[in-house]
Amino acid sequence: xxxxxxxxxxxxxxxxxxxxxxxxxxxxxxxxxxxxxxxxxxxxxxxxxxxxxxxxxxxxxxxxxxxxxxxxxxxxxxxxxxxxxxxxxxxxxxxxxxxxxxxxxxxxxxxxxxxxxxxxxxxxxxxxxxxxxxxxxxxxxxxxxxxxxxxxxxxxxxxxxxxxxxxxxxxxxxxxxxxxxxxxxxxxxxxxxxxxxxxxxxxxxxxxxxxxxxxxxxxxxxxxxxxxxxxxxxxxxxxxxxxxxxxxxxxxxxxxxxxxxxxxxxxxxxxxxxxxxxxxxxxxxxxxxxxxxxxxxxxxxxxxxxxxxxxxxxxxxxxxxxxxxxxxxxxxxxxxxxxxxxxxxxxxxxxxxxx
Numbered sequence: 001x002x003x004x005x006x007x008x009x010x011x012x013x014x015x016x017x018x019x020x021x022x023x024x025x026x027x028x029x030x031x032x033x034x035x036x037x038x039x040x041x042x043x044x045x046x047x048x049x050x051x052x053x054x055x056x057x058x059x060x061x062x063x064x065x066x067x068x069x070x071x072x073x074x075x076x077x078x079x080x081x082x083x084x085x086x087x088x089x090x091x092x093x094x095x096x097x098x099x100x101x102x103x104x105x106x107x108x109x110x111x112x113x114x115x116x117x118x119x120x121x122x123x124x125x126x127x128x129x130x131x132x133x134x135x136x137x138x139x140x141x142x143x144x145x146x147x148x149x150x151x152x153x154x155x156x157x158x159x160x161x162x163x164x165x166x167x168x169x170x171x172x173x174x175x176x177x178x179x180x181x182x183x184x185x186x187x188x189x190x191x192x193x194x195x196x197x198x199x200x201x202x203x204x205x206x207x208x209x210x211x212x213x214x215x216x217x218x219x220x221x222x223x224x225x226x227x228x229x230x231x232x233x234x235x236x237x238x239x240x241x242x243x244x245x246x247x248x249x250x251x252x253x254x255x256x257x258x259x260x261x262x263x264x265x266x267x268x269x270x271x272x273x274x275x276x277x278x279x280x281x282x283x284x285x286x287x288x289x290x291x292x293x294x295x296x297x298x299x300x301x302x303x304x305x306x307x308x309x310x311x312x313x314x315x316x317x318x319x320x321x322x323x324x325x326x327x328x329x330x331x332x333x334x335x336x337x338x339x340x341x342x343x344x345x346x347x348x349x350x351x352x353x354x355x
Contacts, residue, residue: 022058022254030055032082036075042194042220042235043072043142047079049197050111050140053204054081057252065101065108069094069123072149072222073115073142092123095130098137099321105333106322109208110137117147120156120175127177131184131213136320138207139215141177142194144222145233152225159305163230179298181215182291182313188214189294189313193238194221199309202250202277206311209252209275212318219307232305243301245286245310249278269314277311288314 018026030051035044054061064084068074070091077086085108089097094112102110119127119141130137145158152165156175163169181189188210190203200218207214221227221235231237246267253274267287269277279288287293294313301308328335 021055023060025055025061027051027055029061029083030081032077032079035079037072038222038224040223041072042144042218042222043076044079045194045197046140046142046200046218046220047076049200050204051080053201053208056201057205057208059109059208063107063109065098065105065110067094067098067101067110067112067137069114069118070149071115071118071147072144073113073220074118076142077113092118092121093126094118094123095126095135095137095139099130099133099135102135102137102321103325103327103332105331106136106320106327107331107334110135111208112137112139114139114141115148116141116143116145116155116157116177120177124156124175128180128184131181131186131215133321134185134187134212134318134324136212136322137214138204138210139213140204141215141217142220143177143217143233144220144226145231146222146226148222148225152222159232159302161305162232163228165225165228165231174302176298176302178215178217178312179295182294182298185318186215186313187212187315187318188311189217190215190311191217191219191307192309193219193242193307195235195239196242196244196309199244199248202248203311205250205252206248206269206271206275206277209250209271209273211272212320238307241306243306243308244282245279245284245288245297245308245312246282247280248310249280251276251278269311270316272316277314279311288312291315 020026037043061081061083064081066077066084066086068077068088087097094114098110098112143157145155146152154170158170159174178189178191192200192203203216207216219238227234265281267279288311
């Protein structure tokens with residue numbers, strides 16, 4: 001080649017196609033703003049698994065309502081689904097706001113993000129009433145046992161005997177939100193650990209597919225105030241004391257059911273939309289449809305300072321809130337003015353029926 005002959009540039013390798021789901025969206029479409037939480041916070045891991053679950057479930061981002069209250073957990077709604085609806089309201093009142101949103105437009109997928117203070121202290125009554133009404137929503141409880149925004153005081157879920165960062169011992173009994181949810185009639189109760197990605201994603205998918213109130217209580221270590229020796233909500237303690245009930249798999253309604261487990265070792269939980277949760281038994285001979293067994297196991301685990309993870313309880317057949325209230329088939333937000341104000345004749349009929 002002479003000095004005047006231009007060199008030929010090497011061809012660029014073809015870019016790999018970006019994977020998309022059945023909606024034609026890539027996983028980036030399910031992300032939100034950059035997190036401002038502490039580096040290593042368990043809440044960020046939960047956000048990542050929510051993004052993965054929503055993407056793989058082909059949920060339309062613009063058809064989701066993200067609801068939250070106050071606390072570190074309630075900041076996380078900003079970090080996923082930037083194209084969705086969202087409302088960040090008063091401390092502890094997230095279930096009440098979600099009830100209003102659902103009654104106005106039950107076509108939306110409602111996801112509530114809450115913390116242990118937001119749920120088990122100031123918001124406890126709202127949490128319980130949302131369960132007893134069977135409000136259709138996925139309730140993500142990011143549970144770290146402390147108030148992270150106000151310097152690490154014990155929350156109502158902190159285990160008795162747990163040691164605070166400054167050495168104080170918690171002498172109060174904890175509130176077990178899973179046991180309380182089962183007692184109130186919750187039809188989907190799961191518990192997991194923010195560091196257990198393999199288990200957490202299918203549990204979130206099952207909650208999204210469930211037609212009623214679905215609780216996923218997730219132990220999420222606070223790296224700033226509750227990740228030290230003596231804490232029962234630290235990453236180290238959770239890894240050492242997690243007691244999985246089963247291996248969890250999830251098969252959406254649009255996929256063929258294929259179980260690779262040997263006969264007799266798997267439980268198949270079918271949800272109302274045709275999706276399936278596949279539970280492979282581990283050490284426990286456990287049926288999540290047995291309410292009494294679920295409560296007994298939770299009480300035993302609390303005494304032994306273990307935390308059970310997996311699908312703790314499931315039942316089907318309960319009617320969602322809109323059916324209980326005999327609401328119109330069309331969401332209230334979609335009604336026309338003529339339907340909302342039917343006129344004096346309709347009012348006369350209503351008044352006559354009350355005489």
